[in-house]
Amino acid sequence: MPIVNYAARELTCKIVYYGPGRSGKTTNLHYIYDSVPAARRGAMVSLATQNERTLFFDFLPLDLGTVSGFKTRFQLYTVPGQIYYRTTRKLVLQGADGVVFVADSQRQQLEANLESLRDMHEVLAEQGVDARGLPVVMQYNKQDLPRELIGSPEELDEALNFRAVPSFAADALVGTGVFETLRWTSELVLRRLGATAPGVGAGR
Amino acid sequence: MLDGRFRFDNFVIGAANRLASSAARAVADAPGAAYNPLFIYSSSGLGKTHLLGAIGHHARQLHPGLAIEYLTLDDFVSQLHQAIATGQADGFKRRYAGVGLLLLDDVQFLTGRVETQSEVLRVFNALQGSGRQIVMTCDRPPTEISDVDERLISRLAGGLIVDVGVPDYETRVAILRSKCGDRGVRFAAGVLEELARTPATNVRELQGSLNRLVAHQSLLEVPLGVADVWHVVGALHTPAPPAPPASDEFEAFLSDLATSVAESVETWRVRLGERIVLWSAEGFRTDRLSRALERHEPQDVEALEAAMAADVERLRWLESEAVRLDPRCAGLELFRDPERVADAEDFLAKTVARTDPLPGPRPGLRLNDLVRTPDNRVVIQAASAIVEAPGSRYNPLFVHGPAGAGISHLAHAVGNALRTRDGGTWCIACVDAGDYVEQLIDALQQGAIERWRARYRAADVLIVENVQALDGKERTQDEFFHLFNELQQAGRQMILTCDRPLAQLTGLQSRLRSRFEGGLVAEMGPEQADERFGRDTPVPVGDEAAAPTIDVLLDRTPTPPVGLEAVDFDALAREPHAVDSFFLDAEKVVLDWPGIDGRVVEELR
Numbered sequence: 179m180p181i182v183n184y185a186a187r188e189l190t191c192k193i194v195y196y197g198p199g200r201s202g203k204t205t206n207l208h209y210i211y212d213s214v215p216a217a218r219r220g221a222m223v224s225l226a227t228q229n230e231r232t233l234f235f236d237f238l239p240l241d242l243g244t245v246s247g248f249k250t251r252f253q254l255y256t257v258p259g260q261i262y263y264r265t266t267r268k269l270v271l272q273g274a275d276g277v278v279f280v281a282d283s284q285r286q287q288l289e290a291n292l293e294s295l296r297d298m299h300e301v302l303a304e305q306g307v308d309a310r311g312l313p314v315v316m317q318y319n320k321q322d323l324p325r326e327l328i329g330s331p332e333e334l335d336e337a338l339n340f341r342a343v344p345s346f347a348a349d350a351l352v353g354t355g356v357f358e359t360l361r362w363t364s365e366l367v368l369r370r371l372g373a374t375a376p377g378v379g380a381g382r
Numbered sequence: 383m384l385d386g387r388f389r390f391d392n393f394v395i396g397a398a399n400r401l402a403s404s405a406a407r408a409v410a411d412a413p414g415a416a417y418n419p420l421f422i423y424s425s426s427g428l429g430k431t432h433l434l435g436a437i438g439h440h441a442r443q444l445h446p447g448l449a450i451e452y453l454t455l456d457d458f459v460s461q462l463h464q465a466i467a468t469g470q471a472d473g474f475k476r477r478y479a480g481v482g483l484l485l486l487d488d489v490q491f492l493t494g495r496v497e498t499q500s501e502v503l504r505v506f507n508a509l510q511g512s513g514r515q516i517v518m519t520c521d522r523p524p525t526e527i528s529d530v531d532e533r534l535i536s537r538l539a540g541g542l543i544v545d546v547g548v549p550d551y552e553t554r555v556a557i558l559r560s561k562c563g564d565r566g567v568r569f570a571a572g573v574l575e576e577l578a579r580t581p582a583t584n585v586r587e588l589q590g591s592l593n594r595l596v597a598h599q600s601l602l603e604v605p606l607g608v609a610d611v612w613h614v615v616g617a618l619h620t621p622a623p624p625a626p627p628a629s630d631e632f633e634a635f636l637s638d639l640a641t642s643v644a645e646s647v648e649t650w651r652v653r654l655g656e657r658i659v660l661w662s663a664e665g666f667r668t669d670r671l672s673r674a675l676e677r678h679e680p681q682d683v684e685a686l687e688a689a690m691a692a693d694v695e696r697l698r699w700l701e702s703e704a705v706r707l708d709p710r711c712a713g714l715e716l717f718r719d720p721e722r723v724a725d726a727e728d729f730l731a732k733t734v735a736r737t738d739p740l741p742g743p744r745p746g747l748r749l750n751d752l753v754r755t756p757d758n759r760v761v762i763q764a765a766s767a768i769v770e771a772p773g774s775r776y777n778p779l780f781v782h783g784p785a786g787a788g789i790s791h792l793a794h795a796v797g798n799a800l801r802t803r804d805g806g807t808w809c810i811a812c813v814d815a816g817d818y819v820e821q822l823i824d825a826l827q828q829g830a831i832e833r834w835r836a837r838y839r840a841a842d843v844l845i846v847e848n849v850q851a852l853d854g855k856e857r858t859q860d861e862f863f864h865l866f867n868e869l870q871q872a873g874r875q876m877i878l879t880c881d882r883p884l885a886q887l888t889g890l891q892s893r894l895r896s897r898f899e900g901g902l903v904a905e906m907g908p909e910q911a912d913e914r915f916g917r918d919t920p921v922p923v924g925d926e927a928a929a930p931t932i933d934v935l936l937d938r939t940p941t942p943p944v945g946l947e948a949v950d951f952d953a954l955a956r957e958p959h960a961v962d963s964f965f966l967d968a969e970k971v972v973l974d975w976p977g978i979d980g981r982v983v984e985e986l987r
Contacts, residue, residue, distance in 0.1 A: 182647065184655030184675055213632045242636060244523055246643040247543065357631045361638050368646035
């Protein structure tokens with residue numbers, strides 16, 4: 179899946195929302211889904227269990243129309259956060275052009291965040307992708323929770339963002355920081371266009 | 383007809399229409415020079431038709447002599463139908479062929495109209511081919527017009543596609559102020575600004591709201607205040623609830639994305655992509671350009687394009703030549719692949735050779751008929767090797783020796799032996815170098831040099847006799863040099879004969895000389911009379927078949943002379959029987975009898 183097809187003037191980005199279970203990945207997608215005019219979005223595919231856990235993955239195709247002369251499509255995916263769905267995560271991450279790591283800001287989730295982050299790097303490594311070259315941004319979700327329960331963005335940066343990628347405080351339920359995260363991710367993905375040949379992404 | 387109200391000076395430019403307006407201006411300044419065709423699209427009421435009219439207006443002022451045609455697609459269609467109904471289709475075509483700037487409004491109505499599409503395509507091709515400008519407007523991008531011929535879509539998309547967006551608040555205010563200025567209407571401060579906040583989705587609606595305000599103010603003869611705006615316009619719009627921030631967020635995201643895309647895409651790739659679309663639309667394969675697109679480092683698009691254009695030009699010429707010779711060659715895939723120009727050249731050469739074959743070897747001459755002597759043994763062996771595996775061992779074979787040594791016999795015999803290869807499909811060309819020179823002169827005179835070259839390129843085996851005739855003929859040597867290289871590269875066998883050693887050809891280019899020497903240069907000594915006709919001439923091994931021929935000749939008793947009455951004139955008038963190969967050999971038949979000067983005439987008593 180090439181990022182940009184100059185001959186057909188098409189631009190396709192696959193962005194994967196990664197992170198521990200219940201950190202708000204699907205919520206991000208829902209918010210985007212609700213904000214996008216109906217004509218611009220495809221059906222959101224969500225395979226969830228009865229208690230709203232993502233079972234397989236969520237998929238939201240966005241047709242952004244012609245942007246600067248390119249027919250632009252975004253494909254947003256989430257991975258199931260629960261630790262035992264590793265194979266699915268690996269599949270979904272394959273071919274990703276950019277990754278949003280949605281971290282749960284709650285202090286007690288720090289370990290889960292770290293574990294998920296480790297897992298992501300392992301999966302990428304297994305696919306032969308150098309995580310340093312892949313556009314990744316961090317989103318610290320649930321910043322609306324009481325101060326005493328959560329880590330501040332600075333603390334979370336200290337704890338998780340050891341590669342100093344762009345990071346955003348967010349409250350995905352009401353949409354704070356959701357589009358900002360997506361915008362930066364796309365920005366990073368697009369910036370790579372000039373630096374790499376077409377058709378380069380995770381797991382290719 | 384152009385509407386004089388639509389001009390650039392009353393077109394308000396904002397962020398949403400800046401690109402479209404700049405492109406339109408560039409086109410009006412120099413029609414046909416840039417962005418051809420220019421395709422402007424937007425939803426209704428955002429200024430497409432205004433821009434189209436402004437282009438026409440501006441171009442008319444700058445270029446008074448330019449033929450400008452402005453019409454909607456519907457007008458175009460009805461004109462076309464009328465022309466067809468009145469049998470004046472040619473007049474229709476002529477009319478559009480003379481247009482310098484064609485402004486076509488509302489092309490979305492092309493949907494499903496097959497014959498209109500083909501006519502539009504034809505008009506486009508004619509106009510674009512001669513560098514005339516086309517500008518179109520549409521309510522959607524070309525790729526979203528349904529049921530339209532792919533070729534037409536790629537034509538529409540081939541130039542510049544610009545969209546006109548919904549004007550932002552500031553632009554809306556500027557538009558309203560400009561409209562009021564035009565009409566000489568004044569409003570209280572803040573009224574127009576308030577009006578600009580009403581949720582009009584396009585400029586036309588905005589103008590409708592303004593008209594309402596103007597009407598109210600003039601009827602009531604009281605200046606309207608800011609508070610009245612919603613009241614007056616309210617019939618059209620209920621006060622807009624505060625727009626959900628979400629949609630704004632998305633729009634902002636899109637706008638940022640557009641900037642990022644514009645900054646991130648590499649312009650050389652974009653340009654290359656455009657070329658690929660264009661050439662594919664013309665029906666040519668673009669593998670080469672696609673490969674360049676895959677490269678990491680920036681490519682020289684101009685050079686690639688120039689090479690592509692040159693190859694396509696060549697392919698077109700080759701196709702037209704081939705079609706002239708054989709109409710079945712039209713549209714062959716071979717002529718659509720710029721990477722197979724060499725194959726196409728080859729194909730044309732073969733076609734030329736088929737329709738205008740080169741002279742072949744004289745029939746009946748065989749290698750076995752040559753008597754082997756110590757002087758020609760090497761040459762005959764080399765010739766046999768060539769017959770075994772042409773093009774691979776002695777290429778070229780350069781044979782020199784005096785007249786009567788059997789050189790010509792040898793060359794033609796090899797030609798005959800190879801003629802039967804692969805079921806007789808081989809093209810064996812035998813030409814005298816003197817004729818080659820003459821043909822070149824004729825071809826130059828008739829401007830048919832390419833065809834002449836193609837004819838020789840088709841040869842699988844080329845036999846050139848009397849190479850000495852090339853001596854001192856520079857241009858012919860140049861031509862022969864190229865032909866030689868091509869044939870040699872393609873592994874075709876060449877046999878050259880000459881009446882003198884290579885060293886004595888003083889007027890031969892050294893590059894040709896070295897190439898001749900690169901094969902086998904061999905001499906054939908003159909045949910001795912006793913060698914030729916000796917009974918029991920020692921027959922070399924492998925040449926036993928020749929022995930009876932010699933003996934039979936010697937055994938043949940001379941036919942007694944006959945009187946006139948015995949001559950069967952009818953038989954003479956008939957086609958002669960297949961002649962014995964002996965009589966076909968120029969070296970064995972005396973054509974020019976010597977005069978009597980040299981003879982001793984005995985005195986008859």
